[in-house]
Amino acid sequence: MRWATTADDAQAVLRTEAGTAAAVIDWNLPQAAGDGGETGGAEVLRHAGQRFQNLPVFLITDGEDLEHLPLWVAETVIGYIWPLEDTAPFIAGRIASAARGYQHDLLPPFFKALRRFDHAHEYSWHTPAHSGGVAFLKSPVGRAFHDYFGERLLRSDLSISVGELGSLFEHTGPVGAAERNAARVFGADRTYFVLHGDSTCDRMVGHFSVTQDEIALVDRNCHKSVLHGLVLSGARPVYLVPTRNGYGLAGPLPPAEIQAQSVADRTSRNPLTQGAVSPKAQYAVLTNSTYDGLCYDTLQVAQALAPSTPRLHFDEAWFAYARFHPLYAGRYGMAVGPETFPGPERPTVFSTQSTHKLLAALSQSAMVHIKSAPRAPVEHDRFNEAFMMHGTTSPLYPMIASLDVATAMMDGPQGRCLIDEAVTEAIRFRQTVVRVARRIAAADRPNWFFGVWQPETVTDPATGERLPFADAPLELLRTEPSCWQLEPDADWHGFPGLTTGYCLLDPIKVTLTCPGIDATGQMSHWGIPARVLTAYLATRDIVVEKTDSYTTLILFSMGITKGKWGTLMDALMDFKTLYDHNAPVEQVLPELVAAHPHRYTGQTLRELCQEMHNHLRDARLVELLDTAFHDLPEPVTPPQHCYQRLIRGGTERVRLTDAADRVAAAMVTVTPPGIPVLMPGENTGTPDGPLLRYLTALESFDRRFPGFRSETHGVTVAPDTGDYLIECVRQIPAQQTGRTAGEHHKTPTPHPLNPQLPTA
Incomplete structure (x- = not known):
C-alpha cells in the first residue's frame, strides 16, 4: 500500500507502481505545484484514467452533493466513500473486493490460461523432454541452467499437446482468443501470432501473395527476408527506388514513383517482366517506417498503388506502436480500410510487425495483421496453409504469452500513455542536444557539437508562429504531427520530390549527426566520422542501433529513462572534450590500438577523425x-x-x-x-x-x-x-x-x- 499527501506525489505513485490494483482518491487533495483550476483530486483522477484501464477508483468526498461534481467523474470512479458514514472494515472490504476483481480481469486470454495451467501443478507426459525442468536437475550444468532461468519459465515451456491452451495452427482456444483480441487492439480483420520474428512474417506474406513468374513491386529499401519470399515464390521483382539525402539516409519512395503510369513504365522496361504470366503486379511491398523513422501517409500510398496491384504489404517491423499515439494517425497499414478507402479499388493490406522490437514482447515475437478487401480476399483457411508452412509445431508458450501481454499493454488509454512517455523522452533528448550545442557556441569552447536530424523550426498551428525547435513547447511537439512532417524541398531532410503531408519523421527514432557533411551532401574541410564516435560509445557500454558515415541512430523505446539518455549525453560531452584536447587514440579506443598496434599507435583522436574524413571525402563514398x-x-x-x-x-x-x-x-x-x-x-x-x-x-x-x-x-x-x-x-x-x-x-x-x- 502506498500513501500520497499531494497531487504530485500521487501522480508519481501512479507512474511508478504498475501493480496498483485499486485507488482511493480524496477529491480535495492539494493541487500539483503551479496548477490551477481543478482540485488536486481531479488531477490525480484524470491521471489514473490515462495510466490504467478499468482501474477501480473510489472517490472520497466531504459530504457534498454528488451533483456538484463534474459529469466525467461519474464515468471514471466505481464508487464513493464517506468516511464518517461507514465502518473502516466495510470500506476496506469494498476496496479489497474491487481490487481482486480487477486483478482477475486484468490478464489477457492466453496468459490467463497459461497461469491457470501452471497453478494446476500437473505432471508433464509430453514434449519437451525436460518435463517442466526436471531433466535439467539431473545434471550439474543442467542445474545451473535451471537455477538461472527459474522453474516457472521451464514449467511453462509446454507442448502443443496441452489442449486447454489451444492450438497455434488451428487458432483455437486461448491462443485463438488472444489472436482475436490482438486483431481488435491493432485494428485488423485478422491477426496471426508468429514466433520467428518479422523475417518469417515477411516470407509468409510474400509466399502467399505472389506465385511463380508473377510480378511483385518491391521497395528497394527492403529487408532481406522480402527477397527470401521472392526466392520461395519464384516471383519476378520490379524494384521501386526510394530517394536519398546527403547523409546517405534512405528516404521514402517519392510520390511520383508509385503513381500508376510510373509503375507501368518501370514494369514495362524491366527485362524480367517479359517472362511474367501477367503484365500486372499481384503484390507490392514497402518499408514503413524506414530504419531511420520515416513513415508514410498509408492512405495516400494505398490510393496511389491501388491501380497497380490488388495486394499491399507494409513491412512495419519497427512500427508496431503506431496505432496507439495520435502523432501517427493514418501512418500505419491497418489505417487503410473500408472506412478510409471505400470502393472496389481498395487493395488487401498486410502489416507485418516485429512486436518485440519496440513493444514489450520476447525476442522473435511478431504478428501479421490483415485487412482483407473483396478485390483480393484473404480466406483464413488458405492463408493458414502459408502460416503452417513457415510456422513451427513446437511453439514456445512464453513467447505466445508475451504477444498476448504486449497486446493487453496497448489496449485502451494505457497504450497511449506508454507510447507518449517514449515520445516525450525522445523529444526532451532532442531538445537537450540542440540546447547544449547553443550553450557551447556561446561559451569559450571550440564551437562544434553533435546535431540531431530534425526540423530546425516548427509552426504552432494555433497561432501560426514559427518557433526554433529547441524552444518549442513540449506539449506542441508531442501532440502536433505537422511538427514532424517533411516539408517539400526543406534543406534539413534533403529528400527531393516529396509532397505536403506525405512523409513524417518518427520522433522516437533519433538520428545524431556528426560534423563533416549536411543533408544536401555538402562536405566541410574537417569532420568526425560517426564510426569513430560509436566505437567510443561502445567503450562506455552504449551500443547504438545503426551507424552511417556521419550519422548514428538511437531508439527511444518504452524502456527509455532520463537516466539512460542522460548517460548518452554525458558520453557525447566526454567525446567532445577528448577530441578538443586531441587525446591519443590509445586513451580513447584502447582495444582498437591493441588489435592493430602498427596502424594506430601514436595517433591522436583528432588525427584519426581527420584522416578518415579526408578519405571519405576524396573517395566520394x-x-x-x-x-x-x-x-x-x-x-x-x-x-x-x-x-x-x-x-x-x-x-x-x-x-x-x-x-x-x-x-x-x-x-x-x-x-x-x-x-x-x-x-x-x-x-x-x-x-x-x-x-x-x-x-x-x-x-x-x-x-x-x-x-x-x-x-x-x-x-x-x-x-x-x-x-x-x-x-x-x-x-x-x-x-x-x-x-x-x-x-x-x-x-x-x-x-x-x-x-x-x-x-x-
Missing part, C-alpha cells in the same frame, strides 16, 4: 553510395533461379577486380546503411559502373581503417589480401553458348539446374 542506390543494376534472371544455381554448385566467388559483367547469385547488403545494393539475378555492370565503384571504395576503406569495416552481407573477405569476394553465377564457356564473353546478360540465362538447357 557517400556520393558513390547515392549513385549505386539510384542507378540500379540490370536485372537478368529471377532470384529463384540464382538460388537454385547456388545450392547445386552453379556459382563461384569472384573478386571485385574480376566481377564486371557478371550475374549476382546472392544479395549484397552493406551496413551501414543496411539496404541491398545488389540482388540475385542482377548484373554487376562495368568496372567503372556505380555498383563496382562503390564496393571497391568500401574495400579500400576497410583496408585503410582496420577495425572500422562495414558489415557487408553477401561479401566474403579474402583472409590473405582483404579482397571482397561476391557470389556470382558460374559462367558458361562461350563455345557452349555460341556467344562471346560479355553477352551472357543480354540473352536468356542457362537453366538453373542444367546449364546446357535454356530457361523457359
